[in-house]
Amino acid sequence: MITVGARKAEPGPNGSRHEPAGGAMLGSPSNSDDVLVDCRSLWKIFGSRASAAMKAVQERGLGKTEVLKEFGCVVGVANATFSVRRGEIFCIMGLSGSGKSTLLRMLNRLVEPTSGEVFVKGRALSSLDAAALRELRARHVAMVFQSVALLPHRTVLENAAFGLEVRGVAKAERHRAAEEALRKVGLGDWLQRYPRELSGGMQQRVGLARALAVDPEIILMDEPFSALDPLIRRQLQDEFRQLTKDLGKSAVFITHDLDEAIRIGDRIAIMKDGAIIQIGTPEEIVLAPADDYVAKFVAGISRLHLVKAHSVMVPVERFRAERPDVDPRRLVTTTPDADIDRLIDLILADPAPGIAVVEAGRLVGVVTVRSLLLGLKGSPTPELAPV
Amino acid sequence: MTAPFSPGSWLAPLVGWLNTNFHPFFESVSVTVDAVVEGVRAALLLPPAPIFVALVAGAAGFFLGWRLALLAVAALGFCGLVDLWEESMETLALVTVSVAVAVAIAVPFGILAARRRRFEAALRPVLDVMQTVPPWVYLIPAVIFFGLGQVPAIVATIVYGIPPMLRLTTLGFKQVPEDLVELGRAIGAPPRAILLKIEFPSALPTLLVGLNQCILLSLAMVVLAGLVGAGGLGAEVTRGLTRMELGLGLRAGLAIVAVAILLDRLSRAVLRRGRAASVG
């Protein structure tokens, strides 16, 4: 099992995992090739009068309840715009009915958007004919379901090979690929068993292996771990993150659990009533919730591993001005991405009035007991408070 | 005496018209069906009775267990012992052909009904009529079109066997888990693969229930069709009835029971295996 602290330290393919809050884009890719999925103003309205309702929404700016009253249509997703970069795990978090599944299914066009466009690897999904769409789903965009959806009359191996089978890959070849995928998820010894012989967690691993077997670039996951008990769930979360990073896959991961989103995601989008109300890194979401709704979610989240030294340090000049008696260069040093847990250990071990934050040999700030406590409490702007 | 309302009075001209204008069509159907049934009958009678019994028992024992092998020996053995072997095989041939055609018609329509609600709604009253009209009423137009013999028997049997198979096909396909079909779409499976590799296996247990009902109803109808000159056990029962020969009627009747039990148990055993397969 991978501990949270350890995995946060590993750099993702986009460079360091958490950059200073503020920049909405993380590790900003230089060319557009790095954007695998690009969604622009996606809407999904369910109902027989969806297009009329869509028009009214665009012209008169109707809200979800008005659309329901006036047209009898349900707004599933409202104006969602985001992109997923290569190697990124993008979480979509929201309560039941907030439109997560609908949004996810528009990414492989299982659900047809009412308006807006999805680009996968630069190609507009609406421009694909049935065969091209099947090709895309078979090779590039795999999916894992909450219900797992294993075929009961097939063995674990045959289930994992199913994606390749319907694509017409020869038996030996697809079984080889499926076996390899099953080994990756730790089920190498279960090839000839049937799904009913497996526990829920193992079944979900088969679902993941089935997705991995086709070697897709993007994996869409619809609450894959929601039905599992907490212990297995955490284990699978960590394994999943590790595996995805090791294999260099991208993933869009849906969850209704912010803890899970923080544990797994490089970035998180928070949905409410079909709309995305905030997108950011876990740190950004926790430290700077966009509104009260997000703030309520964030309230219970432990900051120990999430908030880093660079978010709680005070600038060197201010420290110098307020504590002229201390030379910051003589303090114990740490790096900007040391988490609060680590900072507490350092402060407890050393009676000095602060910890110097050093990046590439340069002193960039100082963490004091006070700034640390403020950060822990959730005030994101320790600079404003006295040292 | 004429009834105040007689659908027959306006159906009869239609039947007559069809018969005059489409006679070549009915004729060719008649010839084809006759040939096929004769072929199946000849095939069933090709091996000597004991060898046939051994073959069936062996297959039943291998695939379905020794109890069914025993049952096959008992049921078929009885048919031979009462000296109605040929008639039994003839009945089996009629049932086989009828069921095959009924299934071939019912399954695609059943699948279509599972997918199109309107089609299902339109089909329902037709099926209700097909199932509730007393079966020998079918025999009348069948005889008008195809004359006496085994062809009208088969046609009437097919009509009678279609509804249960069709209804259960629709039910089976409607019961296919939504998430499995979505899986098929999400992995880019072509519609054919979704049908054959996901929907069909999921619906199989229900389809086999339909098959079981179809077989038994067809058997009942084929026997009834002895009235219009279809051969087999039904003809023996009819002969026993018309000549008031209790002995013959009883022998034929018991042979029918033996065949019915055998077909029912065999198809049920296949169904059990199908169920077991579909849950893993």
Ligand SMILES: Nc1ncnc2c1ncn2[C@@H]1O[C@H](COP(=O)(O)OP(=O)(O)OP(=O)(O)O)[C@@H](O)[C@H]1O
């Ligand atoms: N096929 C459909 N027809 C009509 N309304 C739908 C359909 N699918 C979803 N909806 C509606 O769209 C809204 C969003 O549904 P969606 O399933 O995307 O939510 P979700 O966030 O995935 O919820 P959950 O956490 O319960 O899975 C809901 O109000 C739902 O009732």
Ligand SMILES: [Mg+2]
């Ligand atoms: Mg959902």
